[in-house]
Amino acid sequence: MSLLRIAGRPLLASMFIAGGMNSLRNPQAVAPVAESVVRPATERISALPDDTEQLVRLNGAVQVVGGVLLGLGRFPRLSALALAATLVPTTLAAHRYWEVEDPSGRAQQRIHFFKNMSMLGGLLITADDTGSAPSLLWRGRHAARDLRHDARLVRRSVRATARPAAAIGGGRAKLGV
Known part of the structure; x- marks a missing residue:
């Protein structure tokens, strides 16, 4: 303070x-x-x-x-x-x-x-005056923004790993393994 x-x-x-x-x-x-x-x-x-x-x-x-x-x-x-x-x-x-x-x-x-x-x-x-601490409204907005950002990262990582996994799975199916 x-x-x-x-x-x-x-x-x-x-x-x-x-x-x-x-x-x-x-x-x-x-x-x-x-x-x-x-x-x-x-x-x-x-x-x-x-x-x-x-x-x-x-x-x-x-x-x-x-x-x-x-x-x-x-x-x-x-x-x-x-x-x-x-x-x-x-x-x-x-x-x-x-x-x-x-x-x-x-x-x-x-x-x-x-x-x-x-x-x-x-x-x-x-x-x-928030006393240099962020207000509840600011915290809520930034928490929501952080959640959206994390959701985009998860979606990208799922897409990035899904394509190679699908290709490997398709290759195994053709080989009969």
Whole structure:
């Protein structure tokens, strides 16, 4: 594993662990802000709980677990996808800069919004990173290619040995042996 992955994953994960712990410990502080995203989500997805504080805690728990796993390098692709899934509603709820009237407040929220978008980009890159190991799709394609190649070699060798064997067999039949 490269030094960049060893250092980069925990750095990327640190914000999610800190933010997730805050959401777990103090969901009532985040719930009013999250309400604008929670209501439409719970109306569309019946499996989600209706209580905003429960969803904030659930989001925080996913961020903590995903952040720890990403930081440790365990299931980095899956944990990056889970963190990306939590980052979208978090960003849409907390950093709605287009709704802020105050110019300085709007600028601050815009900075946070695009910071989160940058983190989302990093998570998507991490989710696609195979860690220098070939992906399952690549392995499958190459295994199939290798099988086709081996089958052609077997077919050629069978043809190459079949002709002389047939000639010898035909010669023996003519001789009556």
